[in-house]
């Protein structure tokens with residue numbers, strides 16, 4: 001159930017038993033409380049003077065004057081205070097009475113009245129009420145008893161005021177905590193996402209979006225170990241553009257970039273998820289093909305040559321292909337060097353060529 005559908009008494013779970021319990025704690029019996037109604041006419045007759053005096057004293061305190069703020073608010077507060085004082089002598093201190101006291105605590109917290117200011121106002125008011133009673137009740141015992149009852153009743157009210165004051169404070173802290181948690185969670189997600197993006201970027205060559213050399217070397221080691229473990233073929237392709245420098249020199253660097261990007265796009269689109277396509281550096285590329293024999297790899301390279309030359313008829317590619325020996329311990333770097341050497345052999349031929 002929403003807070004706005006519940007009275008403060010319900011929210012604070014204060015029922016008749018709890019009210020009685022609080023009265024007992026303060027030694028307030030229904031009989032003595034009932035006696036207060038006898039003084040209601042007296043209090044009503046003195047109410048304007050009491051309220052005048054009360055706000056005269058209150059507005060002398062700068063902090064309180066600042067909190068009250070303007071004449072309209074002061075008028076509203078005077079009405080509320082009038083009612084509050086009369087209610088002290090209403091003779092009935094049940095649900096509605098308690099609810100009104102609880103509201104005072106909530107309102108005071110909301111407008112930022114500190115406990116010290118609230119308590120000083122309570123003292124002022126009590127003294128004003130006491131003065132009226134002292135001036136009227138001549139019987140000493142009766143006067144003492146009445147003052148004691150009023151004193152305890154004001155304590156009773158104050159406990160209620162502080163209950164909602166504290167509850168509001170706790171509510172604000174919980175809200176702030178919730179907001180901080182939501183903010184921190186959002187931040188954490190952003191950082192995780194950004195870290196993931198940066199990690200991904202750190203593995204890629206920015207121009208072609210293929211793996212960079214460092215990442216390829218790591219992935220290749222893993223694939224080589226797996227191929228040897230599972231006795232599955234693994235081929236290594238090293239290829240390079242022929243006379244690429246002349247593209248830059250004659251058509252400009254941007255054109256050169258475009259050619260390199262074409263290879264990146266083609267490889268990304270035409271290789272499997274498990275293949276490791278890498279820009280090794282400059283115009284040199286490396287392709288690690290797990291679970292793929294040399295024949296299949298040659299077919300894949302030939303398709304690349306066809307696509308590439310269709311786009312750039314004046315340009316050619318040279319390929320070196322080797323199959324990783326499964327029953328030897330030759331390392332990943334040496335295998336790449338072997339493929340590279342084959343590529344250099346291929347370069348000696350006119351046009352695109354594959355050596356394996």
Ligand SMILES: Nc1nc2c(ncn2[C@@H]2O[C@H](COP(=O)(O)OP(=O)(O)OP(=O)(O)O)[C@@H](O)[C@H]2O)c(=O)[nH]1
Pocket residue numbers: 207240241242243244245246248252253254255256257260281282283
């Ligand atoms: N446009 C562009 N050019 C690059 C990039 N990285 C390296 N290059 C150029 O690639 C060229 C490679 O030159 P070389 O290593 O002599 O290779 P080549 O001209 O293809 O000669 P061969 O390999 O012998 O056929 C150099 O001119 C580099 O400046 C790049 O990111 N973009």
